[in-house]
Amino acid sequence: MRRFLINQAKGLVDHSRRHHHKSPSFLSLVPPQSRPLASPAPASLVSLSRFFSSTSEMSASDSTSSLPVTLDSINPKVLKCEYAVRGEIVNIAQKLQEDLKANKDAYPFDEIIYCNIGNPQSLGQLPIRFFREVLALCDHASLLDESETHGLFSIDSIDRAWKILDQIPGRATGAYSHSQGIKGLRDVIAAGIEARDGFPADPNDIFLTDGASPAVHMMMQLLLSSEKDGILCPIPQYPLYSASIALHGGSLVPYYLDEATGWGLEISDLKKQLEEARSKGIAVRALVVINPGNPTGQVLAEENQRDIVNFCKQEGLVLLADEVYQENVYVPDKKFHSFKKVARSLGYGEKDISLVSFQSVSKGYYGECGKRGGYMEVTGFTSDVREQIYKMASVNLCSNISGQILASLVMSPPKPGDDSYDSYMAERDGILSSMAKRAKTLEDALNSLEGVTCNRAEGAMYLFPRISLPQKAIEAAEAEKTAPDAFYCKRLLNATGVVVVPGSGFGQVPGTWHFRCTILPQEDKIPAIVNRLTEFHKSFMDEFRN
């Protein structure tokens, strides 16, 4: 297998990408026959590897070099790992951006708009002022002794900074904390979870992490010993899951979300995929659910969540609940319910179900991606296994303290009566209602395009439209040894400067094509984006119409 992977990587490096291979970390899977989505087009389902190269000017190893490390000698799991949201198209975009500076007139657009990743502040979203005031005061605590500070900061940010400093031993924001994070901050987070769910939360169950990604890695590292260990993941999925499963040497066991029912999750499909994996000797350890969905934007109904919890309970699976978009719900008929709340409502306690919930400061209305804050709430593990998780956290000592502070702030924002409350609420509601508006505008625009259907973004930060590509476009893509949706996305980038990620980076039903587009460009840019997209799509379809 190592040889296969090296050839695969070398192929990528040489830009002669293979088209039909299947990543060996994925179980082969047959899409549910009940769904009329499959087409005779080449199947590149879950074949993410074509996107993993990161620059287009790589060259293969110099064979005369005496350097000791080669693609042949590195860990093949690294070769196998793929990460589309920072993949090939983003690299092309970065080069275009550089070139734009020098050759302004050579392009039909004057800026690159990064819709490839949920990174709100990179597109002009401003941070929540209260959060940043508290962070600045904690970073430079001697400000708290200065009289001028009262003119510069809100009363409650000063109060909060004092409270936080009092929770840190010696007020030392520059010290390593407890491996799980500062206890006083975990108390605040646990109280926030209790207030959200109406069920108790234990600060000792909270592990603060540098964003949600390291938490996901930690759980994968714990649960996966070999390819005989599997994780049930949605298709489409956020590629952090496929990447971390590959890096830790396990098998991704896919289950399909049903586009026809708004990316619904059917227990019968879960069950079928689980049994198929088991019949191949895979011990399935856990089920990943992303709610609200990424890249698919759906918000699960509570009834559906109950079925998922019961399924995990019956099948002895750890439920890994990616709940980082819990604040991002845009439609009045849907509401976020944490899986922990659902499990507790069903009467399942600590001894009944193993559940890990991931949360991040990068998403929500705050969008503080650069702060790398987040946590996981780990419930339903025996104390000896919990000790192993603690040990893994200890090896990296602790997550960054600013991120820890911010995680406590997002779980305990200003309350009515606080000095900052009104301005905070205005900022928050402004961001969330604008996101909802942008989602709707983009969704309508996409749905108006020939051959494009787009489910509504009920939550999260993305649209994941399906595009019916003309056969001639598919053939042109094949001639370029690229996936048809990647072909479309590259054309889109070159024509408009808009960066989106091909559906093949997330997985999709064979023969269907999608792309993921964030809803994050600021409102004043949306009309221009819609125009450019519409114009591009029309000319693309005209060029390749059958």
Place this chain on the structure above:
Amino acid sequence: MRRFLINQAKGLVDHSRRHHHKSPSFLSLVPPQSRPLASPAPASLVSLSRFFSSTSEMSASDSTSSLPVTLDSINPKVLKCEYAVRGEIVNIAQKLQEDLKANKDAYPFDEIIYCNIGNPQSLGQLPIRFFREVLALCDHASLLDESETHGLFSIDSIDRAWKILDQIPGRATGAYSHSQGIKGLRDVIAAGIEARDGFPADPNDIFLTDGASPAVHMMMQLLLSSEKDGILCPIPQYPLYSASIALHGGSLVPYYLDEATGWGLEISDLKKQLEEARSKGIAVRALVVINPGNPTGQVLAEENQRDIVNFCKQEGLVLLADEVYQENVYVPDKKFHSFKKVARSLGYGEKDISLVSFQSVSKGYYGECGKRGGYMEVTGFTSDVREQIYKMASVNLCSNISGQILASLVMSPPKPGDDSYDSYMAERDGILSSMAKRAKTLEDALNSLEGVTCNRAEGAMYLFPRISLPQKAIEAAEAEKTAPDAFYCKRLLNATGVVVVPGSGFGQVPGTWHFRCTILPQEDKIPAIVNRLTEFHKSFMDEFRN
């Protein structure tokens, strides 16, 4: 092997620790016969596992539980991983600290002094003001528009904050950055490396990380595919290396540092251990060197570094240079030289030697552990392998921006003429000269104890005294199924409140016993620590004298 590990872990959980087992991720090794350090006492060399349990009140899995994850089903590499600096003794200390609050009079001390980990600000060291001013301004950039700010911040911190914000696209400190870190900050770091070494540094070789630990993990993950891949590590070593090698499934190939020559590193021993490993079918991928040394405090002579570079070149090994203590040198006859400078001075360029240098904001005179900033400089890798490293960095998106900013500041502090320069230099020199003084006081105190010898702390933040334990103490430790040095350290903790880490957590020549003690308690605490330590040691020796 999995069964062995589980039993091992269960044994630990039950507090019936095995004494003589050898961790299977370590090659068995014979200490150099030329060294007169071995004794007939039980060999617990590199047997770190006794320290990996993290609380003393763990209970084994409830066998009636229906929870799916058990020690039998988790990744055995996780079970194998050990991390002494946050191990058992620290957990006992944390419990003592809790109990002290309630039962002040029950103990012969009134506080716990954590000398187990290089965490300066937890023991009262203040952050460098300039660094914190810049961080606060970057966190809450609207301060820069307020007139009051000029009364609160130095002119150069305001200038620097502007410069940094200008280097961040859209001035968005809340956005994910480039996967390697913000390009403008990498430029600053590369310029700092150039100024330090007198040789060029390329910002594209810099990977900014959340402290040095994730960088070490990344390299281990790249280089290790199985137990057939080995990494040469010093013994004693910092347990991040043994832990990350275990987690990534490789083999630690140990080489001894020679206590008799001030923890010198002999090429002949390196060569011998390399050949022994190769004869067992281990492909040795890399050599780890920690300079200044942790836990051993030595600063390598340039001549020795040249030999090491030549050895790596000849043997085709990646040189992993842990240089996080590069600012911590306390003796006039030693100077820090980066391995990159040494390699370039020898005429080795990019195509000749693969070298990774790790740096962190947690150490030096700044000690900003909680900020989790750091970088690795990756040189001498082919472009295709480099792309794989880039991909690994991408999967976690980026390191935290405050840590990135701080990494640029420590590599480019205030310069003569800058508004902050004088106060900055006073803070810096005050911290470093105080550390040197504390190191010398503690070293002298330790050397005055019966049966204790302690090499000088030329650099880093630690002393690593050797203790000749009476046979009766060794027998008492065996009766408690604990390593003799751990027995000593627990007694020390219970008698004095001082937390140190047993040598067995770092590895040592069989039959020798050590502990690691940081030099970080503030100066006014040192006399009391010396008194308590001296008194304790005397009574310990009296109790167990043969």
